[in-house]
Amino acid sequence: MWRVMQRVMRRTMRGLVQRAMQGAMLLATVVPEADAQAPGRLPAALVAANKVTERAMGSLDRWIVERYRGAQLLADSLSVPRSVTPDAVLPRVETVRGGTAADTLLALHFSPRAGSAALLSGSVVRIAGSTGTITPMSATVLARRPFRAPRLPMAKANADDWRYGWAYLVILPKAGRALSATTFRGWLLLDAAAVK
Amino acid sequence: MKRSRILWSLGGAMLVAGAFGGGTWFGEQRVHARGEWADARLLSTAIDSVRVNALDSLPSDELIRRAVAGMLRELQDPYASIMRPDGYQRYRGSLQGDAQGLGVTLRRQGSTVTISRVAAGSPADLAGARTGDRVLSVNDVPIAKGWGRTEADTSTAPLDVAHLVMWRAPNGDTVRVSVRRGEWHSRAVSDAAMLTDSVAYVRLGSITAKTSSELEHAVDSLQAHGAESLILDLRGNAGGLFEEGVRAAGLFLKRGLVVASLDGRRGSAPEPHYAKKSRWTTMPITVLVDANTASAAEVIAAALRDHRRALIVGTPTYGKGVVQRVVKLTPELSMRLTTARWLTPNGESLVRRHGTGKDAKGGMIPDVLLDDAVRRDAFALPRDWPSEAVAAVSAIADSASMQALREGWSTAPLWSLESRLRERIAAGIPKSVQGDAMRAAWLNTGTRLATVRMLEAAGALDALLRYSVREDGTLRAGLDVLEPGSNLVQVIPSIPPATLPVRRTSAR
Numbered sequence: 001m002w003r004v005m006q007r008v009m010r011r012t013m014r015g016l017v018q019r020a021m022q023g024a025m026l027l028a029t030v031v032p033e034a035d036a037q038a039p040g041r042l043p044a045a046l047v048a049a050n051k052v053t054e055r056a057m058g059s060l061d062r063w064i065v066e067r068y069r070g071a072q073l074l075a076d077s078l079s080v081p082r083s084v085t086p087d088a089v090l091p092r093v094e095t096v097r098g099g100t101a102a103d104t105l106l107a108l109h110f111s112p113r114a115g116s117a118a119l120l121s122g123s124v125v126r127i128a129g130s131t132g133t134i135t136p137m138s139a140t141v142l143a144r145r146p147f148r149a150p151r152l153p154m155a156k157a158n159a160d161d162w163r164y165g166w167a168y169l170v171i172l173p174k175a176g177r178a179l180s181a182t183t184f185r186g187w188l189l190l191d192a193a194a195v196k
Numbered sequence: 197m198k199r200s201r202i203l204w205s206l207g208g209a210m211l212v213a214g215a216f217g218g219g220t221w222f223g224e225q226r227v228h229a230r231g232e233w234a235d236a237r238l239l240s241t242a243i244d245s246v247r248v249n250a251l252d253s254l255p256s257d258e259l260i261r262r263a264v265a266g267m268l269r270e271l272q273d274p275y276a277s278i279m280r281p282d283g284y285q286r287y288r289g290s291l292q293g294d295a296q297g298l299g300v301t302l303r304r305q306g307s308t309v310t311i312s313r314v315a316a317g318s319p320a321d322l323a324g325a326r327t328g329d330r331v332l333s334v335n336d337v338p339i340a341k342g343w344g345r346t347e348a349d350t351s352t353a354p355l356d357v358a359h360l361v362m363w364r365a366p367n368g369d370t371v372r373v374s375v376r377r378g379e380w381h382s383r384a385v386s387d388a389a390m391l392t393d394s395v396a397y398v399r400l401g402s403i404t405a406k407t408s409s410e411l412e413h414a415v416d417s418l419q420a421h422g423a424e425s426l427i428l429d430l431r432g433n434a435g436g437l438f439e440e441g442v443r444a445a446g447l448f449l450k451r452g453l454v455v456a457s458l459d460g461r462r463g464s465a466p467e468p469h470y471a472k473k474s475r476w477t478t479m480p481i482t483v484l485v486d487a488n489t490a491s492a493a494e495v496i497a498a499a500l501r502d503h504r505r506a507l508i509v510g511t512p513t514y515g516k517g518v519v520q521r522v523v524k525l526t527p528e529l530s531m532r533l534t535t536a537r538w539l540t541p542n543g544e545s546l547v548r549r550h551g552t553g554k555d556a557k558g559g560m561i562p563d564v565l566l567d568d569a570v571r572r573d574a575f576a577l578p579r580d581w582p583s584e585a586v587a588a589v590s591a592i593a594d595s596a597s598m599q600a601l602r603e604g605w606s607t608a609p610l611w612s613l614e615s616r617l618r619e620r621i622a623a624g625i626p627k628s629v630q631g632d633a634m635r636a637a638w639l640n641t642g643t644r645l646a647t648v649r650m651l652e653a654a655g656a657l658d659a660l661l662r663y664s665v666r667e668d669g670t671l672r673a674g675l676d677v678l679e680p681g682s683n684l685v686q687v688i689p690s691i692p693p694a695t696l697p698v699r700r701t702s703a704r
Contacts, residue, residue, distance in 0.1 A: 066554065066565060067564060067565055067566070068563070068564055068565075069561075069562075069563045069564070069565065070563070092672070094566075094669060094673075095567055110676050110677075127636075129636055129637070129639065129640030129643075130640060130644070130666045130667065131614055131618060131639075131640050131643040131644050131647070131666075132611075132614065132615070132618070132643075133618065133636050133639045133640050133643070135632060135633065135636035136632045136636075137632060137633055137636070149564070149677065150507065150563065151480070151507060151677055151678075152504050152505075152506075152507055153501050153502075153504050153506075153507060153508075153563050154504060163676070163677055165676075176631070177631065177633045178630075178631060178633070178634055179633045179634060179637055180580055182580075183578070183580075183637055185669065186666060186667060186669060186672075187640075
């Protein structure tokens with residue numbers, strides 16, 4: 001009897017510990033992108049590209065964590081971008097950082113559910129003005145990060161306390177452009193493939 | 197016999213001890229009073245001495261006023277001041293919500309001046325001025341000839357009566373109104389509207405004597421229109437009455453919860469102020485704040501944050517964690533002094549912010565920290581454009597919107613109106629505008645200006661507020677957290693396929 005009870009207790013404890021570990025992973029860690037590969041096995045050009053992406057990812061992660069106090073960074077699920085439909089949620093540029101050769105745009109969108117991204121890493125996007133003018137300017141998504149932001153201060157595990165979103169770091173080359181980077185604050189990003 | 201003797205002895209001893217104690221206390225009081233009297237005499241002698249002997253002296257009353265002002269200055273209390281009767285009346289009036297003037301806010305764009313806001317109940321409102329009216333002349337001085345640009349227009353005493361000639365859209369009627377300067381009650385709730393089917397927006401401009409009842413009325417009325425959650429905008433709100441701040445915050449908290457505590461002079465325990473009238477204890481709320489959110493407005497934000505009732509969005513607040521009291525010294529002179537510190541429900545005292553944006557220290561740090569949280573006007577013109585470009589885009593946008601109004605275009609659905617206006621603006625982009633990026637920015641700005649001008653002239657002020665969400669990143673961030681995803685599309689219209697028109701290269 002005592003042995004049976006011990007076995008049951010051990011199983012229950014193992015289950016609890018496992019669940020707690022999973023919860024802790026989700027709540028307290030920055031989960032690396034699922035498609036990140038070991039740089040040692042790749043050619044030099046890809047290694048360099050990976051380093052750039054890693055730096056961009058670090059910058060994007062810092063931006064989210066600074067912007068949303070208590071935000072949690074989630075693993076990229078590599079979801080397919082949806083086509084541009086009239087009710088699609090488009091990423092909106094919230095922060096801009098001017099550079100010498102290119103400007104960095106940090107954009108985000110929220111979704112009712114987790115996992116519905118508008119853009120893929122590496123995809124080319126078109127910039128559209130806040131009133132919907134799609135410009136010929138192209139930019140590249142260098143990094144993206146799913147995250148969840150609290151709806152309430154000190155949000156708890158309850159799903160209603162959180163909002164799911166995606167953040168993107170986009171590089172827009174200057175190429176003789178006279179407009180300052182700040183102009184693009186509030187502008188929208190569209191997947192170039194979806195724009196005719 | 198023996199017992200009575202003992203009792204008499206004891207009574208006598210107590211009497212002697214009492215007399216001795218009382219005498220000592222009285223003596224100390226006298227010494228203390230004599231000391232204070234000596235100090236007062238010193239001050240009086242100093243003032244007399246200055247008045248009689250100083251080379252460039254002043255009258256006694258002025259010397260006394262300056263002595264008091266100097267004393268307050270030495271206290272290092274940045275909020276302490278000395279007030280004359282008119283200053284006291286103004287201060288008291290501002291806390292009561294009394295406003296003076298004509299009641300119009302003007303917006304100058306290029307060579308035109310438009311009424312951008314008419315305060316409800318103000319003389320201008322009663323005289324019939326409307327938001328969107330274009331002012332042609334003031335007291336027979338045409339705007340086109342530069343009224344408001346010369347020093348004589350602005351530096352003299354405010355106009356007692358302003359005779360305004362205005363142009364009113366859409367038919368171009370000429371309207372004449374005479375507005376006499378006067379007083380009215382300025383409402384603390386400066387904007388209240390539905391942003392989506394379920395999200396309400398309320399902006400509190402100040403915390404005056406009737407703020408909590410006005411806020412309650414506004415939220416009640418929005419709830420009747422389907423409001424399920426609320427964005428409370430406290431940006432630019434410099435505060436006001438502490439007690440009203442407590443009452444306003446209490447509306448969203450459970451009855452009996454501590455909203456804030458007053459911590460007075462050393463030695464006394466903090467005095468808690470509780471939520472008394474609670475109304476909406478579960479409604480989701482986001483509160484928008486910026487560097488100018490101060491005092492009683494911070495009381496509201498801090499209480500809602502500490503009780504996990506609201507997420508705070510914006511930039512670090514001002515950090516005015518103290519309250520003042522006005523002491524009337526004479527009928528002619530009053531003194532405002534900082535008399536207590538207020539503490540948040542978690543016992544935190546706000547310290548004055550220094551630095552700006554994300555580098556700021558002190559104040560209240562929001563939960564969603566933005567680069568910049570200042571309210572963005574949908575009518576704003578690009579700051580970094582040359583003045584000719586600004587004038588050109590304003591003129592074309594204005595002409596497109598007025599033409600649309602004359603042709604009877606509907607303002608709903610908004611995306612359709614915007615799309616039609618964009619086509620019209622695109623046809624008018626000047627040849628001097630070079631480069632795709634610049635032309636796109638030009639078209640974007642022109643379409644926005646034409647749309648907001650049309651909404652304003654058509655009196656669609658709720659639609660105008662919803663439209664301004666696009667330009668206002670803070671409001672957008674607040675809405676994101678409350679209603680992410682599909683509902684945001686109700687506010688920000690979708691994008692019809694509108695690529696930048698191809699520039700014709702062959703021109704004759």
